[in-house]
Amino acid sequence: MRFIHFRNIITSLTVLIFFIAPYIKINNYPILFLDFPNLKLHFLGISIWFTDGIFIALGLIIIILIFLWVSVTLGRVFCAFSCPQTITLNLRKWVKKYTKNNPVAGTLVMLIGTAIGAFGLVSYFSPPSDILQNIINLDLQANNIKGIIVAYAIISAIALADRRFCKVACPYAKFMLIMQSPHTMTATYQFNRDVDCIRCSKCVYACPMDIDLKEGDSPDCINCGNCIVACENILQRLKKPTLFHFSISRKSFTQLPSIALLVVITVLTGVIITLSLTWTPFKVDYLPSIRNANFSYYDGDILVNNYRISIENKRESDESFYLIVRTPLDDINIQSPVYIVPSGGVSVFPFELRIPPSIYRHYSEITFTTYAIKTKEYTHEQTKNIFLP
Ligand code: SF4
Ligand code: SF4
Numbered sequence: 001m002r003f004i005h006f007r008n009i010i011t012s013l014t015v016l017i018f019f020i021a022p023y024i025k026i027n028n029y030p031i032l033f034l035d036f037p038n039l040k041l042h043f044l045g046i047s048i049w050f051t052d053g054i055f056i057a058l059g060l061i062i063i064i065l066i067f068l069w070v071s072v073t074l075g076r077v078f079c080a081f082s083c084p085q086t087i088t089l090n091l092r093k094w095v096k097k098y099t100k101n102n103p104v105a106g107t108l109v110m111l112i113g114t115a116i117g118a119f120g121l122v123s124y125f126s127p128p129s130d131i132l133q134n135i136i137n138l139d140l141q142a143n144n145i146k147g148i149i150v151a152y153a154i155i156s157a158i159a160l161a162d163r164r165f166c167k168v169a170c171p172y173a174k175f176m177l178i179m180q181s182p183h184t185m186t187a188t189y190q191f192n193r194d195v196d197c198i199r200c201s202k203c204v205y206a207c208p209m210d211i212d213l214k215e216g217d218s219p220d221c222i223n224c225g226n227c228i229v230a231c232e233n234i235l236q237r238l239k240k241p242t243l244f245h246f247s248i249s250r251k252s253f254t255q256l257p258s259i260a261l262l263v264v265i266t267v268l269t270g271v272i273i274t275l276s277l278t279w280t281p282f283k284v285d286y287l288p289s290i291r292n293a294n295f296s297y298y299d300g301d302i303l304v305n306n307y308r309i310s311i312e313n314k315r316e317s318d319e320s321f322y323l324i325v326r327t328p329l330d331d332i333n334i335q336s337p338v339y340i341v342p343s344g345g346v347s348v349f350p351f352e353l354r355i356p357p358s359i360y361r362h363y364s365e366i367t368f369t370t371y372a373i374k375t376k377e378y379t380h381e382q383t384k385n386i387f388l389p
Contacts, residue, residue, distance in 0.1 A: 004227070007080060012086060022127075027047075030124075030201045032044075040344070052314065054275065058268055066265060071184075073185065073253055075222075079224075085158060086224075094136050095109040114156040122151060125144070126143070170288070183255045185252050188213065189213040203244065204348075225246075227244050229242075279376065282312060282313055287310060288307060303356075305352070305354055308350050309368075319341055320341075321341065323369050323371075324371075326377065328363055337351070365386065367381060367383045
């Protein structure tokens with residue numbers, strides 16, 4: 001019974017977090033929000049540009065690997081604890097129970113529940129206030145409304161398929177067929193106590209997956225624990241413990257796939273930390289001109305080099321940059337050396353260097369140094385060869 005209470009608490013917390021996360025803000029953004037129009041992911045107060053996709057990709061891989069580690073070690077607990085399908089079906093069952101088995105009421109509540117679920121899902125991509133406004137205006141052309149319609153159609157179709165979806169179509173269930181090992185936690189019948197079974201079949205009636213563990217362990221088991229509790233309720237009248245238990249041991253955690261996954265998760269976490277320590281908010285590059293020849297002469301013997309400076313600004317605000325070109329002898333004068341780059345933008349500015357003979361006859365290199373004016377601690381320096389005839 002304690003297990004069922006624990007399971008219900010985790011399920012309720014999952015639902016609560018799913019629905020309130022778009023309303024909890026850190027640094028003015030929801031704790032998880034995919035801002036497609038501005039090409040940004042907001043996560044726990046950190047804004048990641050899609051151009052820094054490596055962080056998003058690595059983060060996603062780590063989440064998937066953690067999910068796999070839980071599955072390899074603890075079996076299909078996700079299905080019983082947090083799967084939206086299980087939550088929707090439990091809601092339907094609960095309503096049917098309190099409406100004296102009225103199937104229409106159960107289905108109606110399930111369809112309303114899936115509509116609220118679709119709204120919750122789209123709230124991770126579009127602010128809930130915008131969605132509500134578009135619903136009130138019946139703006140069917142709005143992208144967030146189209147998203148809700150598509151999400152609602154998919155979620156309700158899956159929910160109406162009932163447990164048949166879990167048994168026949170769920171990709172996670174299929175995947176678990178190859179992920180599960182003999183050491184993965186699963187509900188098991190204690191065959192050595194078979195003599196205590198009174199053949200009441202309550203365990204089978206309680207199973208959402210229609211499994212009879214008395215016929216052997218099943219890969220379809222979602223570790224919901226219903227059979228354990230159903231048998232416990234029956235046998236406690238005979239002062240005997242339940243005939244089922246979860247087969248979990250130290251080997252569940254020390255088996256090779258479990259350890260291999262933990263190693264990969266640790267390595268990838270290390271990579272993400274290292275990358276974030278070397279991350280800079282700007283990316284600066286000095287490129288040859290594409291409009292003009294790399295070099296020409298001005299006023300006889302002044303060498304002209306034509307460049308472009310490309311600057312990417314990943315800050316939340318616009319930034320101005322100042323470019324200085326140095327040689328061992330003197331700085332080279334640049335016309336209009338200040339560049340303004342909007343937040344999230346990549347801007348390219350052409351510039352011309354007029355290099356006197358006193359420099360290019362003695363030195364082959366010049367050093368570009370770019371300073372961010374507002375973000376004072378940022379400087380980018382690169383040495384390039386002078387374009388010579
Ligand atoms: S066998 Fe038991 S633990 Fe597994 S799904 Fe059925 S009721 Fe749940
Ligand atoms: S609920 Fe327990 S006693 Fe009843 S059939 Fe299942 S295992 Fe046997």
